[in-house]
Amino acid sequence: xxxxxxxxxxxxxxxxxxxxxxxxxxxxxxxxxxxxxxxxxxxxxxxxxxxxxxxxxxxxxxxxxxxxxxxxxxxxxxxxxxxxxxxxxxxxxxxxxxxxxxxxxxxxxxxxxxxxxxxxxxxxxxxxxxxxxxxxxxxxxxxxxxxxxxxxxxxxxxxxxxxxxxxxxxxxxxxxxxxxxxxxxxxxxxxxxxxxxxxxxxxxxxxxxxxxxxxxxxxxxxxxxxxxxxxxxxxxxxxxxxxxxxxxxxxxxxxxxxxxxxxxxxxxxxxxxxxxxxxxxxxxxxxxxxxxxxxxxxxxxxxxxxxxxxxxxxxxxxxxxxxxxxxxxxxxxxxxxxxxxxxxxxxxxxxxxxxxxxxxxxxxxxxxxxxxxxxxxxxxxxxxxxxxxxxxxxxxxxxxxxxxxxxxxxxx
Amino acid sequence: xxxxxxxxxxxxxxxxxxxxxxxxxxxxxxxxxxxxxxxxxxxxxxxxxxxxxxxxxxxxxxxxxxxxxxxxxxxxxxxxxxxxxxxxxxxxxxxxxxxxxxxxxxxxxxxxxxxxxxxxxxxxxxxxxxxxxxxxxxxxxxxxxxxxxxxxxxxxxxxxxxxxxxxxxxxxxxxxxxxxxxxxxxxxxxxxxxxxxxxxxxxxxxxxxxxxxxxxxxxxxxxxxxxxxxxxxxxxxxxxxxxxxxxxxxxxxxxxxxxxxxxxxxxxxxxxxxxxxxxxxxxxxxxxxxxxxxxxxxxxxxxxxxxxxxxxx
Numbered sequence: 001x002x003x004x005x006x007x008x009x010x011x012x013x014x015x016x017x018x019x020x021x022x023x024x025x026x027x028x029x030x031x032x033x034x035x036x037x038x039x040x041x042x043x044x045x046x047x048x049x050x051x052x053x054x055x056x057x058x059x060x061x062x063x064x065x066x067x068x069x070x071x072x073x074x075x076x077x078x079x080x081x082x083x084x085x086x087x088x089x090x091x092x093x094x095x096x097x098x099x100x101x102x103x104x105x106x107x108x109x110x111x112x113x114x115x116x117x118x119x120x121x122x123x124x125x126x127x128x129x130x131x132x133x134x135x136x137x138x139x140x141x142x143x144x145x146x147x148x149x150x151x152x153x154x155x156x157x158x159x160x161x162x163x164x165x166x167x168x169x170x171x172x173x174x175x176x177x178x179x180x181x182x183x184x185x186x187x188x189x190x191x192x193x194x195x196x197x198x199x200x201x202x203x204x205x206x207x208x209x210x211x212x213x214x215x216x217x218x219x220x221x222x223x224x225x226x227x228x229x230x231x232x233x234x235x236x237x238x239x240x241x242x243x244x245x246x247x248x249x250x251x252x253x254x255x256x257x258x259x260x261x262x263x264x265x266x267x268x269x270x271x272x273x274x275x276x277x278x279x280x281x282x283x284x285x286x287x288x289x290x291x292x293x294x295x296x297x298x299x300x301x302x303x304x305x306x307x308x309x310x311x312x313x314x315x316x317x318x319x320x321x322x323x324x325x326x327x328x329x330x331x332x333x334x335x336x337x338x339x340x341x342x343x344x345x346x347x348x349x350x351x352x353x354x355x356x357x358x359x360x361x362x363x364x365x366x367x368x369x370x371x372x373x374x375x376x377x378x379x380x381x382x383x384x385x386x387x388x389x390x391x392x393x394x395x396x397x398x399x400x401x402x403x404x405x406x407x408x409x410x411x412x
Numbered sequence: 413x414x415x416x417x418x419x420x421x422x423x424x425x426x427x428x429x430x431x432x433x434x435x436x437x438x439x440x441x442x443x444x445x446x447x448x449x450x451x452x453x454x455x456x457x458x459x460x461x462x463x464x465x466x467x468x469x470x471x472x473x474x475x476x477x478x479x480x481x482x483x484x485x486x487x488x489x490x491x492x493x494x495x496x497x498x499x500x501x502x503x504x505x506x507x508x509x510x511x512x513x514x515x516x517x518x519x520x521x522x523x524x525x526x527x528x529x530x531x532x533x534x535x536x537x538x539x540x541x542x543x544x545x546x547x548x549x550x551x552x553x554x555x556x557x558x559x560x561x562x563x564x565x566x567x568x569x570x571x572x573x574x575x576x577x578x579x580x581x582x583x584x585x586x587x588x589x590x591x592x593x594x595x596x597x598x599x600x601x602x603x604x605x606x607x608x609x610x611x612x613x614x615x616x617x618x619x620x621x622x623x624x625x626x627x628x629x630x631x632x633x634x635x636x637x638x639x640x641x642x643x644x645x646x647x648x649x650x651x652x653x654x655x656x657x658x659x660x661x662x663x664x665x666x667x668x669x670x671x672x673x674x675x676x677x678x679x680x681x682x683x684x685x686x687x688x689x690x691x692x693x694x695x696x697x698x699x700x701x702x703x704x705x706x707x708x709x710x711x712x713x714x715x716x717x718x719x720x721x722x723x724x725x
Contacts, residue, residue, distance in 0.1 A: 064684075067687075094475065184670060239582045241582075392584065
């Protein structure tokens with residue numbers, strides 16, 4: 001490690017005199033306005049501190065569209081320098097197959113155990129004693145976003161929890177306001193998990209996601225969740241869906257729609273669009289009902305590069321790994337992204353009202369999200385089921401519960 | 413294949429010709445050497461990969477192939493999945509409508525084009541132009557046109573026709589027809605060109621004879637010209653058919669399978685589970701079923717066309 005420090009010091013010292021800098025290709029799927037601004041913060045710090053070039057390869061389509069491209073590039077022998085993926089099991093087999101770089105030695109002197117906010121986060125990165133990824137933020141799906149403008153129009157106070165929100169739907173519909181905004185495609189995926197944590201509670205999440213207990217799905221607690229999905233279905237229709245989650249955020253700001261369940265990264269977009277929490281929109285963590293958030297997030301992976309790669313690029317990987325979890329980069333990135341930093345030791349006085357609420361809940365510990373405990377195969381099956389259920393009124397709540405249970409039963 | 417077998421049987425029986433070995437390997441040697449790369453490609457890429465696909469569809473391979481056999485488990489799960497069943501139904505409906513309509517419209521347009529119209533080449537260019545666009549572009553263009561708020565419906569309502577409705581793309585019952593419109597717009601021109609080439613290949617003497625016999629023009633087209641265009645028809649069916657089975661990019665660009673799962677197709681299922689779900693076994697089981705479907709249609713037809721009595725020799 002000393003050697004590394006010397007090399008790094010020399011690299012910094014000679015920065016001015018050497019014309020050569022490594023180019024490191026970084027893939028990610030942060031393409032919405034808020035997300036792109038956040039990843040630019042990482043790029044800025046990386047380029048300033050190392051003099052290397054950050055080659056930005058943004059991929060469209062989020063986890064469903066971009067993930068396959070990233071995975072097939074790594075399997076196909078054309079790895080990128082570094083890549084973002086969701087913290088969880090998506091890269092599990094890539095790690096097992098030895099396609100990812102072991103980061104243990106690179107971060108050994110940083111003593112990461114001491115500052116990571118929750119050791120659970122590092123769990124998916126560990127395999128046979130090695131450390132194969134670095135979680136860089138904590139994201140949570142568990143947010144109900146409400147439009148202040150919409151509630152002003154109908155002359156009601158902004159709801160403080162899910163039940164009040166549901167009760168306000170008839171008045172909203174009467175005023176021609178869309179009760180629930182929804183982007184097409186994947187944004188529906190996270191909603192059952194949010195309802196499960198908020199309405200069903202901690203025990204239900206643990207039983208379904210961690211223990212994969214199909215009987216819990218068939219039980220009365222999950223039924224409430226399914227019924228909530230059924231209610232959502234009654235106010236959502238294909239004609240009213242907008243192309244992306246960012247558009248749903250704009251509907252909230254303009255007051256065309258009253259509410260939306262979406263992850264905290266929506267906040268990055270709301271801020272870019274000029275929204276102020278508490279004034280233009282309200283945020284209710286865990287639907288205003290629960291006390292714990294389900295936590296997922298993003299991690300950075302560093303694929304093993306093929307033999308003959310320029311050593312400067314391999315070194316750039318190491319530099320980036322250390323920078324991503326450094327206090328400076330963590331603070332800049334997460335304030336823009338709207339996510340919670342993975343470090344406990346940084347000053348978050350710059351955090352806005354919503355983030356402060358989240359940080360308070362973070363002290364109660366994180367619930368494992370679907371990303372953590374379910375394989376991508378199982379997640380995909382649940383995603384198909386949810387898409388079908390929302391669009392097709394012929395599927396009864398009973399069918400939904402039964403099919404959900406079957407998938408959980410076969411889950412691995 | 414059966415054709416070659418019959419031929420070599422005949423040759424083996426003829427003692428004045430070289431033996432089967434020499435006939436198989438040495439006759440026309442340079443041509444055979446020249447064909448080796450193609451034969452190797454077919455054997456390794458097509459046959460080899462097909463065998464690989466079927467083999468691993470019986471394993472529980474996830475992100476990476478594994479030799480852990482699970483029998484027909486992947487197939488059982490496949491047919492218990494409503495998305496797969498919807499995909500198959502969609503493909504059958506879309507496929508039959510697309511095949512019939514492309515051929516009919518293509519033939520009709522070709523006949524119209526064959527009436528020695530002025531500016532024929534200009535019309536031909538216009539009709540063939542959509543074919544120069546990829547399915548992704550086609551899908552995006554039609555997505556905008558058919559979008560209820562931004563496209564045709566919105567424009568007509570904006571012009572004052574408040575009752576105008578064209579929301580097929582967001583209507584689960586009509587979304588297949590939305591796909592069909594885009595697919596036909598893209599594919600009919602090419603079919604027309606093929607048919608036109610076929611029509612031009614029919615000898616002028618045939619037309620004169622038909623006219624002498626006083627046969628009406630429409631009757632000549634259907635009973636005389638169409639059967640003579642058999643080769644072109646077969647080519648068109650094969651090209652359109654293969655396009656239907658691998659239907660993927662149009663769906664992704666136009667509807668992405670939605671609303672809900674109402675416009676899903678098998679090829680998309682394969683891709684989504686193989687890469688998105690990281691489940692190779694399931695994806696390969698689905699692609700094996702696609703292969704099987706094609707074989708069920710192709711084998712009897714190929715047997716009738718090329719097999720039997722070796723008609724071509």
